[in-house]
Amino acid sequence: MSDPGASEGTTRLVVGPFNRVEGDLEVRLELAQGRVEAAFVSSPLFRGFERILEGRDPRDALVIAPRICGICSVSQSHAAALALAGVQGLVPTDNGRVATNLIVATENVADHLTHFHVFFMPDFARALYAERPWFPRVEARFKAAQGSAVRKALETRTTLLHVLGLLAGRWPHTLAIQPGGVTRGADARDKVRLAATLGAVRRALEEGLFGAKLERVAELSTREELDRWRAAGPEGDFRLFLDIAADLDLGRMGRAYDRYLSYGAYPGAEMPLYARGIFTAAGPGEVDTAAIAEDHTHARMEHRSRPHHPFDGSTLPDAEDETGYSWCKAPRLNGLPFETGAVARQMVDGQPLIRDLVLREGGSVLARVVARLVETARTLIAMERWVHELTPGAPWCAQGSFPNHGRAAGLTEAARGALGHWLRVENGRIAGYQIIAPTTWNFSPRDGAGMPGPLEAALVGAPVRQGETTPVAVQHIVRSFDPCMVCTVH
Amino acid sequence: MPVPPEATPFNVLWIQSGGCGGCTMSMLCAEAPDLATTLESANIRFLWHPTLSEETGAEAVALFEQVLDGTLRLDALCVEGAMLRGPKDTGRFHILAGTGVPTIDWVRRLAAVAENVVAVGTCAAYGGVTAAGANPTDACGLQYDGRREGGALGAAFRSRSGLPVINVAGCPTHPNWVTETLMLLAAGLLGADDLDVYRRPRFYADHLVHHGCPRNEYYEYKASAEKMSDLGCMMEHLGCLGTQAHADCNTRLWNGEGSCTRGGYACINCTAPEFEEPGHAFVETPKIAGFPVGLPTDMPKAWFVALSSLAKAATPERLRLNATSDHVVRPPAVRDIKRR
Numbered sequence: 001m002s003d004p005g006a007s008e009g010t011t012r013l014v015v016g017p018f019n020r021v022e023g024d025l026e027v028r029l030e031l032a033q034g035r036v037e038a039a040f041v042s043s044p045l046f047r048g049f050e051r052i053l054e055g056r057d058p059r060d061a062l063v064i065a066p067r068i069c070g071i072c073s074v075s076q077s078h079a080a081a082l083a084l085a086g087v088q089g090l091v092p093t094d095n096g097r098v099a100t101n102l103i104v105a106t107e108n109v110a111d112h113l114t115h116f117h118v119f120f121m122p123d124f125a126r127a128l129y130a131e132r133p134w135f136p137r138v139e140a141r142f143k144a145a146q147g148s149a150v151r152k153a154l155e156t157r158t159t160l161l162h163v164l165g166l167l168a169g170r171w172p173h174t175l176a177i178q179p180g181g182v183t184r185g186a187d188a189r190d191k192v193r194l195a196a197t198l199g200a201v202r203r204a205l206e207e208g209l210f211g212a213k214l215e216r217v218a219e220l221s222t223r224e225e226l227d228r229w230r231a232a233g234p235e236g237d238f239r240l241f242l243d244i245a246a247d248l249d250l251g252r253m254g255r256a257y258d259r260y261l262s263y264g265a266y267p268g269a270e271m272p273l274y275a276r277g278i279f280t281a282a283g284p285g286e287v288d289t290a291a292i293a294e295d296h297t298h299a300r301m302e303h304r305s306r307p308h309h310p311f312d313g314s315t316l317p318d319a320e321d322e323t324g325y326s327w328c329k330a331p332r333l334n335g336l337p338f339e340t341g342a343v344a345r346q347m348v349d350g351q352p353l354i355r356d357l358v359l360r361e362g363g364s365v366l367a368r369v370v371a372r373l374v375e376t377a378r379t380l381i382a383m384e385r386w387v388h389e390l391t392p393g394a395p396w397c398a399q400g401s402f403p404n405h406g407r408a409a410g411l412t413e414a415a416r417g418a419l420g421h422w423l424r425v426e427n428g429r430i431a432g433y434q435i436i437a438p439t440t441w442n443f444s445p446r447d448g449a450g451m452p453g454p455l456e457a458a459l460v461g462a463p464v465r466q467g468e469t470t471p472v473a474v475q476h477i478v479r480s481f482d483p484c485m486v487c488t489v490h
Numbered sequence: 491m492p493v494p495p496e497a498t499p500f501n502v503l504w505i506q507s508g509g510c511g512g513c514t515m516s517m518l519c520a521e522a523p524d525l526a527t528t529l530e531s532a533n534i535r536f537l538w539h540p541t542l543s544e545e546t547g548a549e550a551v552a553l554f555e556q557v558l559d560g561t562l563r564l565d566a567l568c569v570e571g572a573m574l575r576g577p578k579d580t581g582r583f584h585i586l587a588g589t590g591v592p593t594i595d596w597v598r599r600l601a602a603v604a605e606n607v608v609a610v611g612t613c614a615a616y617g618g619v620t621a622a623g624a625n626p627t628d629a630c631g632l633q634y635d636g637r638r639e640g641g642a643l644g645a646a647f648r649s650r651s652g653l654p655v656i657n658v659a660g661c662p663t664h665p666n667w668v669t670e671t672l673m674l675l676a677a678g679l680l681g682a683d684d685l686d687v688y689r690r691p692r693f694y695a696d697h698l699v700h701h702g703c704p705r706n707e708y709y710e711y712k713a714s715a716e717k718m719s720d721l722g723c724m725m726e727h728l729g730c731l732g733t734q735a736h737a738d739c740n741t742r743l744w745n746g747e748g749s750c751t752r753g754g755y756a757c758i759n760c761t762a763p764e765f766e767e768p769g770h771a772f773v774e775t776p777k778i779a780g781f782p783v784g785l786p787t788d789m790p791k792a793w794f795v796a797l798s799s800l801a802k803a804a805t806p807e808r809l810r811l812n813a814t815s816d817h818v819v820r821p822p823a824v825r826d827i828k829r830r
Binding site: 014015016017018019020022023024025026042044045046047048051052053054055056057059060062063064067068069070071073114118119122123125126143144145146151154155157158161162164165166167168169170171172173174175176178180181182183184185187197317319392393395396397399469470475486 | 506508509515516526541547549551572578584593620629717718719739745751773817
C-alpha cells in the first residue's frame, strides 16, 4: 500500500493492522533512501470510557475502569482505587497495601512475560532472518504461537496468575482492589500456597529465560557485564536475545527523546519499590503533576484551543475533524513528550545497568527489552518478600464513607508505564474522569508545536528494505514499547 | 478424542473490535491442558489471531481476502469486542487499521462466509461495558443490542451452519467456555437446542454462580456481609447477583481456585445482557421495605420473605460473627462422635 508522496523521492506506507500489540494500531510512514523520514501513529479504535464513567456513582469506577483494558485491568483498577481513596481521604491497611502490590505486580510480571515471548520475539523467527546464525534456535523457540519458549511462557504465565485466582478472585477484571485495601484476606495456608506458586515461576524463569538466578539478573550493573553475559554467560533466552541485539544493532535502533517519567511503583510503608520521578538530560528530578497537560491539536477531539490539565480536560470526539489523525491525545509534561515504561521506571529508580545503557547509547529497543527483563527479576524477588509480609488476622480493608464533592488523582504504574486517573466528584456523582495511559504518552500524536510523540520520534531513521510492506525494523521498534492501544484512547 | 493428523482442521479467524482484549487474555490462561494443546487435540487451527499470529499488516489483510474469496474455508468467525456503529452509522469509531474500512463492515462480510459465528465475551454478544452510560460509540453486539435482538448482523442472521450467533458471554469470558464451545462446534456437537434464551451455550449457562459459592451457608441463614472484605453473604447489602447470574464460576473456578465471590466481592452478573447498567451502584443492593429488589431466580417473593425472616431468626452465632469479619473468628465446633 505504498504510493508516491508529496515531496520528491518520498514514498508513503500505511502499516496495519498491527498484531501482537494489545489493541489496534496503524502507522503511516514517509520513506526516503530506504529509511523512515517521518512517522504518524494512529489509534483507530475509540470507545469513550471517560464519557461512560460520567454521571455514575464514583464506586462504579472500580467496575468500569478496569474494563478499559484486558491486559492491564488490574493497573486500571489500582488507579481508580487510588483516586477514590484520595477523594475519601482513606489510607489502605498495611495488609491491603501489600496484597495490592502483589496483585499489581503479578499482572505486570505476567505482562512482561507475555510481551517478550508472545509479542516481541516471534518477529526474529520470520523467514527474512533465515540466514542469520542465530535463526534456527530462535525459530525453534519463538516461532509465533508454536515455538517451545512461547508455549512454555504461556504455561508459566498461567501458573503465575494463580496468585490472582487466590488473592483477587480472577483475572482480568477483578473487584478485589478497594480504596481501603483488598476484599480477600489471606491466611497462613494461602501464604504457603502463594510462595509455592511464585517458586514455580522463579524456577521456570531461571531455567528457560535467564539460565541463572534472578538475583544475578537484578544485580547487573554495566554494559561490560552485559557483553560478558552475551559472550560467555549462562544459556537462556536472555542470552539469545543479546546475541540477536548485537547482530542487528538493536542498541542503536528506536531512540526517542531519552526523557523518562515514572509515578513510582508498589508503595511501601515509607517508600515505593521503584522510585517516583523523571529522568532527563539534566539527571533525575521530581514529577510535577500540575505541569501535565493534554494537547488535542492532532487528536480527533474537540477543545483544541489550548492544552488541558486532566482535572479540566474533556473527551469529546470530533468525527468531522480532518486535521486530527488519531483518537489519542498528546500528553505533555512541561510542554514536552516523555517516555514511560519499564525503562523509565528503572532509569528513575537508578538501576545501574539500565542507566549505563541509556547514558552511553541512548534509549533503544535493546534498553527497553533489557529493562523489562531486569525488572521482571527484581519484581519477582520483591513479591516473594511481600508474601511473607502478609499478616493473617490483621485488617485487610479500611472503611470510609464517600463525600459528595472532591477530586483526586490516582497514579500508578502499569507494565507499560505511568497510568493516571483524574477524578472529580460533584453531588455524589462522577463529574469528570480523565485518564492518561502509558501508551497515550508513548504513542501520542504531534502536539500544537508539531512535536512528534516518543514512538513517532523513535521510528525516524528506521531502515526499510526494498519491497517491505510492513517493515520489520518498524515492528521491532513499535513492539519494544509494549504498546497497549485499547488503553491509549480508552 | 485425539484427531488423526490428516483430518481437515477446523479453521478459526479471530477479529477484535470495541472491547478490551480481556477475553483473549483470559483464554491464554487455559490450563490442564494449555491452550495450544487443547486446540490441537481438537484439530482447531487459528487462521489468524491478533495476539498470536506472525502475520501483520498487509499479510493479515491478504489472509482476510482469501477467506472472503473462498480460498480459505472459515469454520468459525470469532469476534471479541462490541460492534461500533457510530458516529452516525459510519462505523468510523473503529477502522480496521491499514484498510480504511470500518471493522463492523469487515465483520459483516466475514460473517456471510462463515460456517459459524461466535461472539466471544459480553461486548461482542450484547454490547457490554462498551455500550454503557451515554454509549458514545453506539456500540452493540453481533446479534443483540442489549436485551433486544438485532445488533450488527440483524435478528434474522444465520451462519452457513444454520445457527444464530453463539454468545459466549462473560466479562471476561472463562477460557474453557471459549475452548469448549469451539471444540463442540468442531465435533458437530453444538446445536440450536444447546443455546439458552440469550444464545449462551447451556453447558455453562444452565448453572448459577450461586452453585458452589462457599458463602452459601451464610446465604442460607441470611448472615450478611456489611462491608467490603467481610465473609458473609453479599446478596443483602453488597449487590451480589450470584443467585440470578447464569454461569458456573463457582464450580468451574478461575485461575486455579478463584471466582468473584471467592475473591470477596459481588457477582455483577457479567454474562447477562445489560449487566453494565444495573440502575444502581454495582456494590449496593437496592431494597424495598428491607428486602432486595432482585430475588433469586425462580423464587416467589412471599416465600423468600418468609424464609429469610425465619433464617435470620435461626442464624447460628458462629455465622453471625464470621459474616462481618474478614477472617473466621469462630470455627465450626468439633463434636466427639464417640460419645454419642
